[in-house]
Amino acid sequence: xxxxxxxxxxxxxxxxxxxxxxxxxxxxxxxxxxxxxxxxxxxxxxxxxxxxxxxxxxxxxxxxxxxxxxxxxxxxxxxxxxxxxxxxxxxxxxxxxxxxxxxxxxxxxxxxxxxxxxxxxxxxxxxxxxxxxxxxxxxxxxxxxxxxxxxxxxxxxxxxxxxxxxxxxxxxxxxxxxxxxxxxxxxxxxxxxxxxxxxxxxxxxxxxxxxxxxxxxxxxxxxxxxxxxxxxxxxxxxxxxxxxxxxxxxxxxxxxxxxxxxxxxxxxxxxxxxxxxxxxxxxxxxxxxxxxxxxxxxxxxxxxxxxxxxxxxxxxxxxxxxxxxxxxxxxxxxxxxxxxxxxxxxxxxxxxxxxxxxxxxxxxxxxxxx
Amino acid sequence: xxxxxxxxxxxxxxxxxxxxxxxxxxxxxxxxxxxxxxxxxxxxxxxxxxxxxxxxxxxxxxxxxxxxxxxxxxxxxxxxxxxxxxxxxxxxxxxxxxxxxxxxxxxxxxxxxxxxxxxxxxxxxxxxxxxxxxxxxxxxxxxxxxxxxxxxxxxxxxxxxxxxxxxxxxxxxxxxxxxxxxxxxxxxxxxxxxxxxxxxxxxxxxxxxxxxxxxxxxxxxxxxxxxxxxxxxxxxxxxxxxxxxxxxxxxxxxxxxxxxxxxxxxxxxxxxxxxxxxxxxxxxxxxxxxxxxxxxxxxxxxxxxxxxxxxxxxxxxxxxxxxxxxxxxxxxxxxxxxxxxxxxxxxxxxxxxxxxxxxxxxxxxxxxxx
Numbered sequence: 001x002x003x004x005x006x007x008x009x010x011x012x013x014x015x016x017x018x019x020x021x022x023x024x025x026x027x028x029x030x031x032x033x034x035x036x037x038x039x040x041x042x043x044x045x046x047x048x049x050x051x052x053x054x055x056x057x058x059x060x061x062x063x064x065x066x067x068x069x070x071x072x073x074x075x076x077x078x079x080x081x082x083x084x085x086x087x088x089x090x091x092x093x094x095x096x097x098x099x100x101x102x103x104x105x106x107x108x109x110x111x112x113x114x115x116x117x118x119x120x121x122x123x124x125x126x127x128x129x130x131x132x133x134x135x136x137x138x139x140x141x142x143x144x145x146x147x148x149x150x151x152x153x154x155x156x157x158x159x160x161x162x163x164x165x166x167x168x169x170x171x172x173x174x175x176x177x178x179x180x181x182x183x184x185x186x187x188x189x190x191x192x193x194x195x196x197x198x199x200x201x202x203x204x205x206x207x208x209x210x211x212x213x214x215x216x217x218x219x220x221x222x223x224x225x226x227x228x229x230x231x232x233x234x235x236x237x238x239x240x241x242x243x244x245x246x247x248x249x250x251x252x253x254x255x256x257x258x259x260x261x262x263x264x265x266x267x268x269x270x271x272x273x274x275x276x277x278x279x280x281x282x283x284x285x286x287x288x289x290x291x292x293x294x295x296x297x298x299x300x301x302x303x304x305x306x307x308x309x310x311x312x313x314x315x316x317x318x319x320x321x322x323x324x325x326x327x328x329x330x331x332x333x334x335x336x337x338x339x340x341x342x343x344x345x346x347x348x349x350x351x352x353x354x355x356x357x358x359x360x361x362x363x364x365x366x367x368x369x370x
Numbered sequence: 371x372x373x374x375x376x377x378x379x380x381x382x383x384x385x386x387x388x389x390x391x392x393x394x395x396x397x398x399x400x401x402x403x404x405x406x407x408x409x410x411x412x413x414x415x416x417x418x419x420x421x422x423x424x425x426x427x428x429x430x431x432x433x434x435x436x437x438x439x440x441x442x443x444x445x446x447x448x449x450x451x452x453x454x455x456x457x458x459x460x461x462x463x464x465x466x467x468x469x470x471x472x473x474x475x476x477x478x479x480x481x482x483x484x485x486x487x488x489x490x491x492x493x494x495x496x497x498x499x500x501x502x503x504x505x506x507x508x509x510x511x512x513x514x515x516x517x518x519x520x521x522x523x524x525x526x527x528x529x530x531x532x533x534x535x536x537x538x539x540x541x542x543x544x545x546x547x548x549x550x551x552x553x554x555x556x557x558x559x560x561x562x563x564x565x566x567x568x569x570x571x572x573x574x575x576x577x578x579x580x581x582x583x584x585x586x587x588x589x590x591x592x593x594x595x596x597x598x599x600x601x602x603x604x605x606x607x608x609x610x611x612x613x614x615x616x617x618x619x620x621x622x623x624x625x626x627x628x629x630x631x632x633x634x635x636x637x638x639x640x641x642x643x644x645x646x647x648x649x650x651x652x653x654x655x656x657x658x659x660x661x662x663x664x665x666x667x668x669x670x671x672x673x674x675x676x677x678x679x680x681x682x683x684x685x686x687x688x689x690x691x692x693x694x695x696x697x698x699x700x701x702x703x704x705x706x707x708x709x710x711x712x713x714x715x716x717x718x719x720x721x722x723x724x725x726x727x728x729x730x731x732x733x734x735x736x737x738x739x740x
Binding site for chain 1: 391392394395396398402403404406407409410411415416418420421435436438440441442443444446447448449450478480481484485486487495496499500503507510515516517518519520521522523524525528532534536610681719
């Protein structure tokens, strides 16, 4: 049970309460042991393997030769998307955020279920479903991921998808990428660009009249910049090919849904280590900044990249001597990657400037642009 | 994508629209073929098997030795449960209706994911989650089904569970029980009792002031009758052990969520045959009737049994020469079963009295007690 997509359309969020609730009520240390569960709550995906005793001709304790990676995300109107979002984009995004969890584990997508609550008030329900499924199936077909079942009901608009992907296993050891594998000395990498989805969200909220301190600046964004950024918010690209290519290369991996700083903390906690991030490199990761350098101050750019959320890029670590392998994997997957820092033995997260000087601590925690 | 639990708290339902929507937009005949999908949309569960090429030391086309049965159900406040239902009972029921789908396929429960949208307004959120998870995990632990992941978010109360169970396969042929296997001459069987959940629903609605034509009679039910019936509505028992015991014996099987007549139609359509049901036997299946024979007229009793819904009993067919095997399976599973009719080659559903005379056709279609 990882946290789901976390677009904060509302002023505050239940993010904190979410992690507390999960830790207190859902992560049960005293739960009965289940030999079919290779990995339970806490990573991007859970991992299941064939229960022992079900493989005829094999001893009951024979190691499983594959594992299923499984993840669930629920999208709620007003929480994760605006009521007037294009249903085709929503169909794409609902599956994309789930595929992103498979990508984070290096799993190959296989199938998904869809549960859908549709409001009565949707007079054009059929047109809505038509557009929604077009966006959904275009991505599903491109990724070879088959809709195998689900549920439809009446209710406030709610989309819940569960994806299943496959990961090879050898001698019973699965090749899934986990959050817990980072080692001191590892490079920290990120795919694509960061912060653009949040930039779009802030601009849309400013257009809708929700004025924050920087709203005037968001409203100055040129239309083509906003269009690009909005594409990142509403039609994220799950990095499935990169995740698969990084099997056996990356030591740790996760997808970025809540923002770089908040999400990196999960790797650091799971791997019991710290990290140093390079601010000048990070600042270059905001694609919209490259389109229009004057609209945003440098601290705003850095904050968008560090705390943006909804990026659905892969954040991963790999030994420094595997840089060539990482470059090859990125080329195979046709996905740009950038080295943004290093894993360190000392716990905590440090953001440093070009001279190696630590920047003010406010970057080191989840910043809601409050 | 079978229809989900269908408690009709509201005056009408999107049931018809649901099946149409699924057929038109989700059951895609032109979808790319996926060798990992042994069975897709349309039964109680989908069936997945290891994708070819992932089993080292085996030829790429080696038959899979097990299959995963997968099902998803979404429960929405006001649609599937009353806002004031006890959260512990709701936790039980949310998992029970999913386990019932596994039972229908003869699958052994292994794991589940849970996505949960919780309203802000729930001031006692933590107490609610505490009670909800108590009901959830009591059933999960009893069935050996492990929570492996999920999602929590803010939003109108919505509970979406996806369950995974295992089914043995030999020579690549899975042993799952399907809707499509009924044959003319098969006996039709049902587990437990029918109609009590709907009786409770009608009584509760009458108590809440929603008066139907028979509301006065529902209100006359003795408290102990209502308590028993309400237990059936709020804490259904998934017939997992019976489903597993029926592997290799039943020709077709499904669980009863929408009501006997409506659900049996799915078996008849999938198996391309018809059926004859014995009204006198059916009338005896309403447990509350045995407690209080005077409160309901015979047609009301029969209608509750035929069109009740929310029973979560197993409806299955088996060859007439396997009656002893069925009895043994029922004894092993400690679950009563009753023979209620026969599969016939002639299409359509016929309900007959003790003399074999056909009853009025109004029993032959889904009756909303309108």
